[in-house]
Amino acid sequence: xxxxxxxxxxxxxxxxxxxxxxxxxxxxxxxxxxxxxxxxxxxxxxxxxxxxxxxxxxxxxxxxxxxxxxxxxxxxxxxxxxxxxxxxxxxxxxxxxxxxxxxxxxxxxxxxxxxxxxxxxxxxxxxxxxxxxxxxxxxxxxxxxxxxxxxxxxxxxxxxxxxxxxxxxxxxxxxxxxxxxxxxxxxxxxxxxxxxxxxxxxxxxxxxxxxxxxxxxxxxxxxxxxxxxxxxxxxxxxxxxxxxxxxxxxxxxxxxxxxxxxxxxxxxxxxxxxxxxxxxxxxxxxxxxxxxxxxxxx
Amino acid sequence: xxxxxxxxxxxxxxxxxxxxxxxxxxxxxxxxxxxxxxxxxxxxxxxxxxxxxxxxxxxxxxxxxxxxxxxxxxxxxxxxxxxxxxxxxxxxxxxxxxxxxxxxxxxxxxxxxxxxxxxxxxxxxxxxxxxxxxxxxxxxxxxxxxxxxxxxxxxxxxxxxxxxxxxxxxxxxxxxxxxxxxxxxxxxxxxxxxxxxxxxxxxxxxxxxxxxxxxxxxxxxxxxxxxxxxxxxxxxxxxxxxxxxxxxxxxxxxxxxxxxxxxxxxxxxxxxxxxxxxxxxxxxxxxxxxxx
Numbered sequence: 046x047x048x049x050x051x052x053x054x055x056x057x058x059x060x061x062x063x064x065x066x067x068x069x070x071x072x073x074x075x076x077x078x079x080x081x082x083x084x085x086x087x088x089x090x091x092x093x094x095x096x097x098x099x100x101x102x103x104x105x106x107x108x109x110x111x112x113x114x115x116x117x118x119x120x121x122x123x124x125x126x127x128x129x130x131x132x133x134x135x136x137x138x139x140x141x142x143x144x145x146x147x148x149x150x151x152x153x154x155x156x157x158x159x160x161x162x163x164x165x166x167x168x169x170x171x172x173x174x175x176x177x178x179x180x181x182x183x184x185x186x187x188x189x190x191x192x193x194x195x196x197x198x199x200x201x202x203x204x205x206x207x208x209x210x211x212x213x214x215x216x217x218x219x220x221x222x223x224x225x226x227x228x229x230x231x232x233x234x235x236x237x238x239x240x241x242x243x244x245x246x247x248x249x250x251x252x253x254x255x256x257x258x259x260x261x262x263x264x265x266x267x268x269x270x271x272x273x274x275x276x277x278x279x280x281x282x283x284x285x286x287x288x289x290x291x292x293x294x295x296x297x298x299x300x301x302x303x304x305x306x307x308x309x310x311x312x313x314x315x316x317x318x319x320x321x322x323x324x325x326x327x328x329x330x331x332x333x334x335x336x337x338x339x340x341x342x343x
Numbered sequence: 344x345x346x347x348x349x350x351x352x353x354x355x356x357x358x359x360x361x362x363x364x365x366x367x368x369x370x371x372x373x374x375x376x377x378x379x380x381x382x383x384x385x386x387x388x389x390x391x392x393x394x395x396x397x398x399x400x401x402x403x404x405x406x407x408x409x410x411x412x413x414x415x416x417x418x419x420x421x422x423x424x425x426x427x428x429x430x431x432x433x434x435x436x437x438x439x440x441x442x443x444x445x446x447x448x449x450x451x452x453x454x455x456x457x458x459x460x461x462x463x464x465x466x467x468x469x470x471x472x473x474x475x476x477x478x479x480x481x482x483x484x485x486x487x488x489x490x491x492x493x494x495x496x497x498x499x500x501x502x503x504x505x506x507x508x509x510x511x512x513x514x515x516x517x518x519x520x521x522x523x524x525x526x527x528x529x530x531x532x533x534x535x536x537x538x539x540x541x542x543x544x545x546x547x548x549x550x551x552x553x554x555x556x557x558x559x560x561x562x563x564x565x566x567x568x569x570x571x572x573x574x575x576x577x578x579x580x581x582x583x584x585x586x587x588x589x590x591x592x593x594x595x596x597x598x599x600x601x602x603x604x605x606x607x608x609x610x611x612x613x614x615x616x617x618x619x620x621x622x623x624x625x626x627x628x629x630x631x632x633x634x635x
Contacts, residue, residue: 107509180539180542194503194531195547275539278532280529280530280531280533281529300535301509301510302423303392303419303420303422303423304423304509304510304511304512305422305447306422306446306448307430308426310446310447311446312422
C-alpha cells in the first residue's frame with residue numbers, strides 16, 4: 046500500500062509532532078484566557094459588583110458596608126499601567142531604533158562585536174536587579190535633585206525604558222537587516238547620502254518590523270511587576286505630576302494576591318484586574334498589527 | 344536515519360510529559376506498615392511569610408528525628424495559607440491573624456493552634472529626633488493629622504509615611520492593636536516586602552513605618568509605643584500592644600503526624616531555643632491572651 050512507504054510514514058511523524066506542539070500551545074493560551082475570564086468575571090456574577098463601582102477610582106475593598114464599602118474601583122490601577130508603559134515605550138523607542146540603525150547600517154562590524162552582546166546582556170539582567178538599582182540610585186537621585194519623594198512615575202518610566210530597550214533594539218535590528226540590499230543600492234544610485242537612505246528609504250520600509258519591536262517592548266513594560274513595584278511607591282491614587290507616586294495593575298496584583306482569600310470579592314477583583322491586563326495587551330497587539338499591515342502595503 | 348530517531352525521541356518525550364501531567368494527582372500520606380511505633384506521613388504547610396523561616400527550620404529538625412515524615416513549607420501570605428487550608432490544598436495554614444478576622448474564611452471549619460508570638464516595631468529614619476510616641480500620636484500620624492516630626496517633639500522634618508500592603512497580616516495587626524481600628528491615610532508609599540520597607544525607611548528622611556523585630560538594626564530607629572519596647576517582658580505582661588500570634592490552622596482536628604509536629608514546635612526545645620534565636624517570642628510565656 047503506497048501510504049505505508051517509509052517516506053510517507055516519516056512525513057506523518059513530523060506532521061504529528063508539529064501538530065501536537067502547535068495544539069498544546071493553542072490549548073494553553075485558550076485555557077489561560079478561559080480561566081482568567083472565568084475567575085475575573087466572577088466579580089459580576091458572584092459578587093454582583095456594578096460597572097460604575099469597578100470602573101471608578103475609589104479603592105476601599107476592606108471597608109464595611111456601613112462605611113460605604115466595599116469599593117473596588119480599578120481605574121487608578123489601569124491608568125497607572127497604561128501611562129507608565131506608554132511613556133516608557135516613548136522614551137525607549139528613539140534609543141532602541143537608533144541603536145538598531147547603528148548595528149544594522151552604520152557600523153555592522155562594531156555592532157555585531159560589541160553592541161549586540163551588550164544589548165543581549167542587558168536583556169538577560171533579571172528584573173529584580175533593575176528594581177533594586179532603581180530603588181538604590183534612581184529614587185534618591187530624583188528625591189534630591191528633582192524634588193518629591195523619589196518614588197514616582199518618572200522612576201518607573203526610566204527603569205522600564207532601560208528594561209525594554211533590548212527588545213526594541215533587537216527586533217528593529219532584525220527588521221532593518223531583513224530589508225533587501227537592492228533598496229539601499231537603489232537609494233545610493235539615485236544620489237542619496239547614507240543618512241538620506243536610512244531616513245527616507247530604510248526606516249519607512251522597515252516600519253512594520255520596528256513597530257512590532259516597540260509593541261513587544263510596550264507589552265513587556267505593561268506586564269512587568271517587580272521592578273516597577275519597587276520604585277513607583279504604590280500609592281493608590283492617580284498622580285498629578287511625573288514626580289508623584291502611583292500604582293499599576295501588576296503591582297496591585299502582586300501586593301495583594303497573597304494577602305487575600307480566594308473567592309472573596311477583593312481576591313476576585315485582582316483576577317478581574319489580571320483579565321483587564323490581558324485584554325489591554327490584546328488591544329495593543331491588535332492595534333500594532335493593523336498599523337504594521339498598513340505600513341507594509343505602502 | 345538520525346533525524347528519524349530524533350523525531351521518535353521527541354515524540355516519546357512528549358508522550359511522557361502528557362502522561363506525567365495526567366498522572367499527577369494529589370499524593371496522599373502513605374502510612375508505613377513496617378514502623379508502626381514511628382510516626383510517618385507528609386505535611387504541607389503554606390501561608391505567612393513571617394512564620395516561614397521558623398517553621399522551615401523546625402521542620403528540618405523534626406524530619407531529622409522522624410525520617411518517615413516529609414514536611415514541605417511554602418510561603419504565599421496569610422490569606423493564601425488560610426484559603427488553602429480551608430480548601431484542603433495544604434495541611435497546615437500559617438497565618439499572622441485570626442481566621443475570624445479574614446473575610447471569606449469559614450473559621451468554624453478550622454482549628455487554631457497558636458505556636459509563637461511575633462512582635463513588630465514602629466520604625467523611623469534615624470534622624471527624626473523622636474524615641475517614643477504615644478498611641479494617640481501614632482494614630483494621628485497614620486491618619487494624616489500630624490504631618491511634621493516637630494509636632495511630636497522631633498526635628499522640623501516632613502513625615503514620610505510608608506504603609507504596608509493593604510490586607511497584609513502586619514498591617515491588619517497594626518490597625519487593630521495600635522490604631523484601634525482607625526482607617527489609615529493613603530500615605531506616601533505602600534510597600535509589601537519587609538526588606539524593601541527597611542531600605543526605604545533607612546534612606547528616606549522623615550520616614551516612618553513598621554517592621555517585624557527581626558529587621559531592627561542601627562540603620563532604622565525603633566520607636567517605643569507609650570514608653571514600652573518590644574521586649575519579652577513588656578509583651579508578655581501586655582504593656583506593649585504591637586504583636587500577634589503566629590497561628591497554625593488545621594482543617595478539623597489535626598492528624599497524628601500534624602499534631603506531633605505542632606507539639607514539637609510548642610515544646611520547650613523549640614520555644615526557648617529556635618523561637619528566641621529567630622527573634623520571635625515563646626507563646627508559652629504569655630500572661631495576656633487575645634481572642635479574635
